[in-house]
Amino acid sequence: QNLGSSLITITSVRVSPDLKIAKIYISIFEKDKRDEVLERIKFKTKFIRSELASRLTIKFVPELKFFLDDTLDYVEKIEVLIKKIHENDDKKGNE
Secondary structure, three states: OOOOOOOEEEEEEEEOOOOOEEEEEEEEOOHHHHHHHHHHHHHOHHHHHHHHHHHOOOOOOOEEEEEEOOHHHHHHHHHHHHHHHHHHHHHHHHO
16 A cells, blocks of 8 residues: 555654653645545555664664554644734724
């Protein structure tokens, strides 16, 4: 399965204290394809882990768990709310 031309960014990686699990947070630009792309990435987890093992000189590669990072969506919602507040303040000031 190909990931296509989706713009994917790793936004954060959190590794457990025992280094056995890595939680990888990703941002996918195309909102309508996020779930599909995340499932494809999860499907390729074994391949990604084996690639890491072949490229890194570490004792073992942690189990990889992928999650969508919705921080940018949250920021966008807050910006829209702030903009609406300013617009309402401007309307009240003009009355």
